Amino acid sequence: MPNHSNLILNNAIVKDEWSLVTMPAGEEIVKKQAGKVVLFKLTGEATHTAEQIANTVIPETGKILVPLAVWQARKEELAVRYAAGEVGVWLDTHELLEDLVGSVEDINSLPLIAVHVERFADGRIFSIGNLLRTRYHYKNDLRAFGDVLRDQLFFLKRCGFNSYLIRADRSAEDALASLQDFSQPYQGAVDEQLPVWRRVSRQPVSQ
């Protein structure tokens, strides 16, 4: 299917206008703990080299979604396209949000921020979304990509994401339904800031 898209934006499946830029593969050192491969990178851990950043191929034209480290190191080269609103930035869950925020004068100068989740069980993505929306007042598109599955969508939405690139082997149509899993969640979060008892009148039920 040439027109097949797995990208959800708000409540619809749309064509992806952005080209994802990734770094060339580096030397991946397999770390082990108690004989088991370490699955999660530690927060703040540096995972790429200057060489990888320099060798990253960036498409000449169109909207580009570049890795945070590449953006930081090659900002000047991208200045014109950035000014034209053609540069979005993505980061991994172990990368520091402070680095992204510090890399631009105004976070809302970025039309798109994306967070890559290597494993769906990595709940750091939820706090990152929340902080971007509430602490740093980011208002443009916020996308989750990587190991993004329908059973996490409702949580992602509540944490401020409005765009989800569903993992390629899964159906985005099916995933759409999960955005409506719960009609009246208890706690205030990013999408609905009021807890339910400030939203609706809850009268004590007679015993």
Added chain:
Amino acid sequence: MYKYDEVDQAIVDERVKQYRDQTRRFLAGELTDDEFRPLRLQNGLYIQRHAPMLRIAVPYGMLSSKQLRKLGDIAKRYDRSYGHFSTRQNLQLNWPKLEDVPDILAELATVEMHAIQTSGNCIRNITTDQFAGVAPDEVVDPRAVAEITRQWSTFHPEFALLPRKFKIAVSGTKHDRALIQAHDIGLEFYPDPDNKMAIRVWVGGGLGRTPILGSVVREHLEWQHVLTYCEAIIRVYNLHGRRDNAYKARIKILVKALGIEEFRRQVEAEWQYLKDNPNTITEAELARVSKYFTKMPYETLPEHDASFDSAIASNPAFATWVKRNTHPHQQPGYRAVTLSLKTHGQAPGDATSEQMHIVADLADEYSFGELRVAHEQNLILADVKLSDLFPLWERARTAGLATPNIGLLTDIICCPGGDFCSLANAKSIPIAEAIQRQFDNLDYLYDIGDIELNISGCMNACGHHHVGHIGILGVDKDGSEWYQVTLGGKQGNDASIGSVLGPSFAAEEMPGVIQKLIDVYIRERTPEERFIDTVRRIGIAPFKTHVYGEKKKELAHA
């Protein structure tokens, strides 16, 4: 107790629908094992040795008679007619079918129950004192805030996939009975000098592989801020807790690595942004939820009851039960009653469907239709009139629920262990049963007096062995089952973690080892000393000498 309105009911109903679809997709091969695992775990479903195990939430241990009857019916219909009450005040079914779980959840939803977040790396069931609301030493009834916190934590979007499980305990008594120092967050309620409800916040306690008692992260927190303050703590943990090693992923490891000062600094810095946000609890919301936890409609009764006094005088067995299994009450003329699930030779914490029905009937007849689950794995009728104790005792005794051993050596706290649990290194129930058989003489048990014995089948410590006066931990050595003994652990305000006695023992040695520990206590104790007091006074060395000295001799003779 709390009663669902349409908001609560919609959430559990929508959950049943969601989980039914997740199960369908798993069975249809649309979800891999790895993808389904966190989904089923967040719903309390483990894949165990023989069958899945389903853990049903009993929020802060409170149940209505109607709910208990339903649990009994579910155990009968979908399991083998019994259930296991756990140290987290929940109920576990050991033999349900994976494909039946959506139907079980639908049945639970009809009585305002669920299995949400009873497992998995999320905020778990909140636990508290089994005597909340009736204990004479209570300064604040913490249940309304516990319920508000339960609702806030249910499907909390930011904390759905934490580095590891997260347990919150609340307590509002002078003498802690909720193990608040052994939880990820412990909320200790007290009236502050202005007579307002305040909270001392403990953080970073936990048992498991690395037992650590919690530290106070904040001495005084106004109750309105409890949710936002928890948000700050858990956000710091969610972002910075280790995810690379499951054994180092609990918040206690982060607190220890940073030090409590630095951890506190980070939490306070985060909280400055969260304080006073809409999750700040209002007077109106507290008042709404508190209406469900008002005092029962007690009768005005004298301190004494003639029929009760004469039954005590004429019936020594009843008198013994009253002494061990009933507890003082705030209201004159009332007692709280512990129905023992520690019948000698039975798996601690197990109750049959029939027993659940009987307890439900007793609750209706004698205790306003409510009951509680104790973290010591017994059932509590919290509000019984003195004049009702004798008929209650007779009926409980017939049902095998009146073993007068509460707080004694055979009131063993015990996880399901290797008979059921796939995490366990060793069996725990047969050890409990063997000890109960060794100490079957009640007079001797009374002579030994107050003592807590806890058994865990592995270092996950579901049996809380670190805080048992005597703790037993199942360990695996070259594929066979061995048992390590710790001494001097204690729950409560002066909580402590037990010290390892020495090399581990084979299963058949365990009753003899416990006997030797008791012998040393009997020999060394002063008249007013409990077992734990003697251990604290003389240290573990004399116990060690008696246990291992003679063991070596026996070996030499063999």
